[in-house]
Amino acid sequence: MQIEKVVNHIVDWLKDYATNAKVNGFVIGISGGIDSAVTSTLCAKTGLELLCIKMPIHQAESHVTRAEEHITQLKQRFTNVRDTRVDLTPVFEEFKTEVTLEGKQTTVDMALANTRARLRMATLYYHAGLQGLLVAGTGNKVEDFGVGFYTKYGDGGVDLSPIADLLKSEVYKIGEYLKVPDSIMKAAPSDGLFGDARSDEDQIGASYPELEWAMQMKDEGKTADDFEGRQKEAFEIFLRYNTLNKHKIIPIPICDIPNNLR
Structure with a gap:
């Protein structure tokens, strides 16, 4: 893979799409994982506005730390990057009081995990609507088109998908080229939807x-x-x-x- 040319191609594609859509830039949820780190860096390289949002819901501390490290690095490298934090834990807990939690525990746990992703999607679109931004997706080719390892209308609810034609191994190569923090490069991939540090491999x-x-x-x-x-x-x-x-x-x-x- 011609990494530099692929990066430039994606950045140009993002810029052209946003310009044609007459929007100000992009909003993206930062999880502390490689996919959101690479996608947000690609968006930052367009020079357009980039709003990075942390949306913890009983999040594992390691995920929060990596997300904060990445955002700090991005803001040091790019003047067009802003960030905010929306603690969705109270919203999630209130939601649980209004729905039934009866049923097989594994089924309930999965439904609640998907609810976390959908609350985050709604939060991203809220900010996108307020500020004239596009929601940038972080799914890669294996997740999106191989095993479908994402939440429908959750992290799958996006306006455009910059890295969806890249295999996970290619995302890592681009992450190294873009100087994504080592803590993220070395971390086991995880969707962060269960409030612990279980990895994607543990689940799949x-x-x-x-x-x-x-x-x-x-x-x-x-x-x-x-x-x-x-x-x-x-x-x-x-x-x-x-x-x-x-x-x-x-x-x-x-x-x-x-x-x-x-």
């Missing part, structure tokens, strides 16, 4: 290098029968997520009404 059961490999194998027409041992296991994990989350990966289905019924 496979690492991003394994998922990238499986995604490539699927594109080449391979099946689980072509592999053995851990490769077979990782490939089946990928296929399971790819199938279950197809409703996220493909466009929302529309019921077309035949002309003879109109």
